[in-house]
Amino acid sequence: MQTDVQKFAATPGTHIEMTYFDALMQAQVEEMARDERVVLVGEDVAVYGGVKLLEQFGRNRIWNTPISEGSFTGMGIGAAINGLRPIVDLTVGSFLYLASDQIINQASKLRFMTGGQIDIPVVVRCCMYPVGSNAAQHADRPYPFFMNVPGLKIVSPTGAADIKGLMKSAIRDDDPVLIFEDNHLWTVKGDVPTDPDHLIPIGKADVKREGKDITLIAVAGAIRATMEAVDALDEEGISVEVIDPRTLKPLDHEAFKSSVAKTGRLLIVDNAHRVCNVGSEIAAVMAEEAFYLLKRPIVRLSAPDIHVPFSPALERDFYPTKERIMQASRQLL
Amino acid sequence: MQTDVQKFAATPGTHIEMTYFDALMQAQVEEMARDERVVLVGEDVAVYGGVKLLEQFGRNRIWNTPISEGSFTGMGIGAAINGLRPIVDLTVGSFLYLASDQIINQASKLRFMTGGQIDIPVVVRCCMYPVGSNAAQHADRPYPFFMNVPGLKIVSPTGAADIKGLMKSAIRDDDPVLIFEDNHLWTVKGDVPTDPDHLIPIGKADVKREGKDITLIAVAGAIRATMEAVDALDEEGISVEVIDPRTLKPLDHEAFKSSVAKTGRLLIVDNAHRVCNVGSEIAAVMAEEAFYLLKRPIVRLSAPDIHVPFSPALERDFYPTKERIMQASRQLL
Amino acid sequence: MRQFKGGKIPGYLHTSVGQEAAIVGACLAIGDNDAMTGTHRSHGHPIGKGAHLNALMAELMGKEGGICKGRGGSMHFADKSVGIMTESAIVGGGIPLATGCAFSAKVRGVDQVTLCFFGDGAVNQGTFHESLNMASLWKLAVIYLCENNLYAFTTSLAQSHGQADIAQRAPGYGMPGLTVDGQDVSAVYEAVAQAVNRARVGQGPTLIVAETYRFDDHSFRSSSRALGYRSAEEVEKHKRDRDPLSLYRKVLLEEGENEENLRAIEDEVTDDVKQALQFALASPMPRPETLPDYMFKSSLAG
Amino acid sequence: MRQFKGGKIPGYLHTSVGQEAAIVGACLAIGDNDAMTGTHRSHGHPIGKGAHLNALMAELMGKEGGICKGRGGSMHFADKSVGIMTESAIVGGGIPLATGCAFSAKVRGVDQVTLCFFGDGAVNQGTFHESLNMASLWKLAVIYLCENNLYAFTTSLAQSHGQADIAQRAPGYGMPGLTVDGQDVSAVYEAVAQAVNRARVGQGPTLIVAETYRFDDHSFRSSSRALGYRSAEEVEKHKRDRDPLSLYRKVLLEEGENEENLRAIEDEVTDDVKQALQFALASPMPRPETLPDYMFKSSLAG
């Protein structure tokens, strides 16, 4: 049997097919091998989490913490100030609230407040579990929550190559970066560059599908239902351009504008709760800066302003579905 | 000398002039007198905070807490579940992050998650200190942060009558309500109804000034610079309708739309950091639902995406000023 | 279990098998008007406190007849009618809420004790510290009952506690802390009953650590079993020597209870569970259009 | 003070007058390569650790020549060049950061001790609990130095601590906790020096509680003085009998130091402060267009 170390070793070709989750792990392995200041901190990380990084890097690089989200995140920030480049794994998106004081009042502010004396190269990682009856205390998508905060960079990769490249960029970045994974993307496969310096720049959106009738911005996990809908719309003769922001902070408004200049129609799909989400921000900027390019109102689809229910019967149509995306697209024409 | 109890006793007339801060205190005094389940919980509340509520209500209603924001907020939530109606005073907006887990994961969710078995009539109060060299760790305006969360009601009164009426509504409401005060409004005076049942409904915006050329939505503390700008614009012959949302969650979009139907021009001023703030949400909803009413792009003014600096020289023009509001208004015509 | 594996129970499932004595012993020591809060693992706890089995089972399946109408699910039982205020899937998140329940009782002058369950892992959360301090300061009528099953997910006490004797945390807050054999239902009952007495006469909170063991894996969705954080022998040894059910059975038999009676009780329980299962399976799923229900008590303007 | 009242110092100002011995004694016990973190009240602390007075004074006034370029101000000194990593105006917020500094030293295998200052009020924050536990668990080289000045703003220990002997919190985490006379600079130095030795040989953290007193009001903006949470007599008594400066002066004289030398040192300090004041007053305000500076280290794409 292959060990994890072998499995994630760099390969000779230029691309290799792997899952989103494996690509994330590979990014961590490569960066930890490249830079010994990179350490992993979180609950059960030495035992759980897919790849046993322990084998390769030992206990001094992989730290199982007590259940103390607030302070082990703060500890990661303090370590970043003092020469390490920690990856703090908060596991579940909903747990970020426990660490929000340290992330906001300390990590996002201290470089500015010390007049640039200290750098805070910390990565805060979490995964979101929107479906599967996790119930409201485990299902949040708290990225909008942090977007209002200056001093943070926020990424939300949706494909295997993207997560490898963005995770590597996050680790190499000298400022605090939050990375939000989507659990239902973990098993999605994609071609991933084997180049150990394959980086995706923070702040650059990606056109996932070219099209001419409608610009559809799909935020994070919304990409799955979006691609299904877009394939079906294509058969109906509706050509949709799909843009994945990839970075939520800062948003790549130029990419959005170029596409809207072409289509004149904008649909934004964000699985986060509706109020003050990523879609709100994008729509607001477009309503100001791309107003005269728009032929139709900007339409947003998102989760309702209701907590995520436990029951599968209530959860089923909670997030924008393929059907709703198709319907909204048709109405935009 | 008048005691505080006399000062805030109900008076015979229908209105009385008082400051924003006194009106807030009066709301608390009246509600605490009306309903013995209302208790006040927070750091130094028994000593500090303007009016010595202790005199009137005694130690069993006013609780000085240890410095434990996370848990005394949670304690207030637990007490609300079990028959009290606590007002939790977190004093400074920036401290809300310490309590965000309890506010979000517990207070906002538990009614839903228990299938309506428990009610959570808790009020969380805080004040924002935007100017005066408080520096970034004391100057945040975290209302956008909580707007993405279902299950919370959020109010941001800007006048004496409003804060009295909204605070009373918040206390009488059976769900969690966050109330955000603006420190630089504390001394503003206004006519306040003496009726002890003067309530302002949560969810209703207020037209602070009628006008016909431009709709200006001024969020929370932005009202001050806004009114100055609007007075000056009036002299230039530009008639601006000023709407104060008063409630940030849920936003009164109907009120916004009626005004935009009249003016066709929308300017939103929100002192919060620019990304994903209240203005983003309003602009997004208007770009979807009031698109065909708009004659011009929606313009937003706000604090930059930079932390609040300490130095008075850097702080001076940090928030939208009278001049910037005037300029933006002129450009909208 | 079979229902979970058969796909009838969605989401997670953290069983409390092996920890029954700690749970039942503690719940028996408080009264009907007393309050209780639980955790992600508090499945047996509501039963101990008197909640209706049918509605609990239906909740596990996300049914309309569930105690929380299918909104909460496995980790979020509550039955206000019997004082089960809430359970928190956020580790440590329920400790301030329990403290608040007791705070309310004090302010309102009501004779009510709150029993707050949490695990050994939760002890390291800031909420534990902040809450115990306030409860001690104000002499609140709350019992902090730590079910120490030696592990938090895969992490042992030695890997997560600077000092592993949890009861020793109590003196720092000025409250008594004691450790009991959590597999001995009478010992737990005794300890909690004494703490309840203290609480009722205004002497404040007590921290009780029940030493117990989780027989099943952390949850029926995580694959931690394979991860080797505890040995198969360790688990087997506990199941063999420290099963609270057989231990108590032995005690009862020694005390003169006869086998037949015990069998009858066991059969009754089995019947109850079967019936609950029937009820749950028969209960309809909530209708999608009811999704917004229970979000708010007060209606909104506009 | 005069500058604050004259409007030259914006914002808050929490002086550490009365607490000098605890501060200086502790700072002297660590070396130039060791790290320190402070709080809203840590004004004397950077001086004790060797930061440049001029830049500190300029920072208080929000000037460009300030140690933090006018971005941080009174509660947020830092001088990385001498190991002053950061100060937190969020009570308790700096404790995890200090723990992280020490964690980094351990991972990197560097001989560096971190000295973490905080107040009696901060002890009740969850961060205290969580951080001390981790530090003890991993035997981090960090000294937790609690300046116990008896009050958190207006709240006394008796009103906020379930148990008022803060050092007694330590055993719960498996670390030594001790109390020293915080007005005696030698006693503080001795205690910290011993803790530093323990830390350097891998024996882990120590909690040291220095009993001290704040002579001024909580801050020079709050009007808490009038609120009567402590009596004028209590304050006067401390100023008279427990002023660390005069106490140490007496010791030095008893030990044979002569009055003249002491005067000379005092004059030198006064001159330094005057000069710092000149520097600060002369320093320009930051230019408004520099506002975004120092937000990010890595530049952004696009």
Ligand SMILES: Cc1ncc(C[n+]2csc(CCOP(=O)(O)OP(=O)(O)O)c2C)c(N)n1
């Ligand atoms: C705040 C938070 N952090 C982490 C988790 C993930 N998690 C669920 S249960 C668990 C272990 C809890 O251990 P313990 O408190 O001992 O309870 P036990 O599961 O042993 O009953 C963890 C880490 C969580 N649900 N909430």
Ligand SMILES: Cc1ncc(C[n+]2csc(CCOP(=O)(O)OP(=O)(O)O)c2C)c(N)n1
């Ligand atoms: C998280 C947080 N809560 C409250 C405050 C307001 N506050 C500032 S100083 C202070 C008292 C702190 O007491 P202590 O820790 O004893 O330090 P001291 O002021 O006595 O030096 C309080 C409550 C704050 N700055 N941060």
Ligand SMILES: [Mg+2]
């Ligand atoms: Mg456990």
Ligand SMILES: [Mg+2]
């Ligand atoms: Mg103090």
